[in-house]
Amino acid sequence: MKEIIAVIRMNKTNDTKKALIKAGAAGFTAFKVMGRGKLVNDESIIMERKNRLLKLAGDEEADTEVLIDGFLTGERLFPRRLFTVLAKDEDVKGIVDAIIAANRTENNVGDGKIFVLPVMDAIRVRTGETGETAV
Structure with a gap:
């Protein structure tokens, strides 16, 4: 199980939401953040x-x-949107590819960053399920 963190342009929020749904992401969370890249x-x-x-x-x-x-x-700092997505290992590539496709521009700078991290466990509060079944 992995956590995918994507920092993107604010104006790409709707495109990213649609791409995540189409890629089969079980769910995601988005935050308004401020930052700058290299x-x-x-x-x-x-x-x-x-x-x-x-x-x-x-x-x-x-x-x-x-x-x-x-x-x-x-x-x-620039206003950005930060998406966090939990995904099964086999779904990570498709989700990352979808995020890239939704956010790549011809601007040569500022299209965002994606980080993929291991997740030790997940727990569904309502049922107590753990691991991938909680995702």
Whole structure:
């Protein structure tokens, strides 16, 4: 039995929920979280992102460029969604593949991370069942 933890973009939440259901995940939990990944060192990607974000923001706020620079330099955190899924060993690959398919973009950065961890036991509170039958 494994726990799959996926940290994804907020705008991919619905796609991920649908993908997990279609992949046969027994259930899952989602949390709103804040974080950042590895900083991008490619100046062309950084400038392209900055220009795109500035264009989206328009002239609404004077501090917009400062905020965007903070995101791009790692000083600020991005809102993300964290999914946690318990799965039987034989179901892990299908679930991970579904998460990847739902979240991969052409942005070259920020598509998320997936972690797969062993689970020692699970207990269904209602019935007391343990192990894979509790999942």
